[in-house]
Amino acid sequence: MSRASADADDGDGDGDLRGVIEFVEDRVPFEPGYYNEAYLGRRIAARMQRRDADDHAEYRALLERDDEEREALLDALTINVTGFFRDPDMWADLRPVLRELSAENGRDGVDVWSAPCADGREPYSLSMLAADDPEVDERRVRIVAVDISEEALEAARVGLYETTRTTDIGEELAPLSNPEAYVEREGDTFRVRESVKSRVTFEPYDLVSDGAKGGMDLVFCRNLLIYIDSEYKEPLFETLRDSIRPGGYLVLGKTETVPPGCRDAFEPVEKRSRIYRYTG
Ligand SMILES: C[S@@+](CC[C@H](N)C(=O)[O-])C[C@H]1O[C@@H](n2cnc3c(N)ncnc32)[C@H](O)[C@@H]1O
Structure with missing residues (x-):
């Protein structure tokens, strides 16, 4: 049981x-x-x-x-609530982090894990931000996006989103200087452009039982820990920790925190945005 x-x-x-x-x-x-x-x-x-x-x-x-x-x-x-640039303050605070990672010499790129990614709007937001920010070299950014839900991953790969009564996609894309460069719009339907998709790979993954990925420069784990039973929280967090290289970054959801046992290894970069640097 x-x-x-x-x-x-x-x-x-x-x-x-x-x-x-x-x-x-x-x-x-x-x-x-x-x-x-x-x-x-x-x-x-x-x-x-x-x-x-x-x-x-x-x-x-x-x-x-x-x-x-x-x-x-x-x-x-299946907790599939998500959005482009969900919690816009976090995305604003993330820009300097992304610039720093993209400028680092001696590395062959910036490896990002979006875990979980739901219908893809989180990893696509990052891909768009990388292209939109003049100080980030988007050609260096590689995003692996994972989720337990095959259905969510299927929708993510298609990359088609619609404005509905509850979701205004045009509004979600407001942090971008030129949204049309990243999505093709037809009325209420928005199709993510191939250039944005090209930086993102989608994979099925169970974050509770599939273990760590390893070597990531930046890991997003937003709005999953809040639903997870306390018994599985710490192991899940260890999976995240073991996926980040020392000096890399972790982003949690707005209402999530680093568990007490791991706090020494994560220094807040922006506390309000839940962006942390893993000190190793
Ligand atoms: C609320 S969404 C978060 C999406 C995105 N990170 C965000 O904050 O907008 C939670 C996602 O977690 C996925 N999920 C639930 N349990 C999971 C597990 N054990 N491993 C991987 N993904 C899981 C769900 O399928 C859902 O897509």
């Missing part, structure tokens, strides 16, 4: 949530044990409300008989 399942069975009456989590474990291609129970509970509750299920038992029965609901739940559990 996973940690999340065990925690849900705490005898205070939410054992039905455990039933749903166990169902997910067995019948939905998702590993609930990685994620914290509060997060799982919220996502499941949102689906229950949507389907008018009065309690967990009723929702579980619905999952048993309804293929589409299983798909919808999988969709809801």
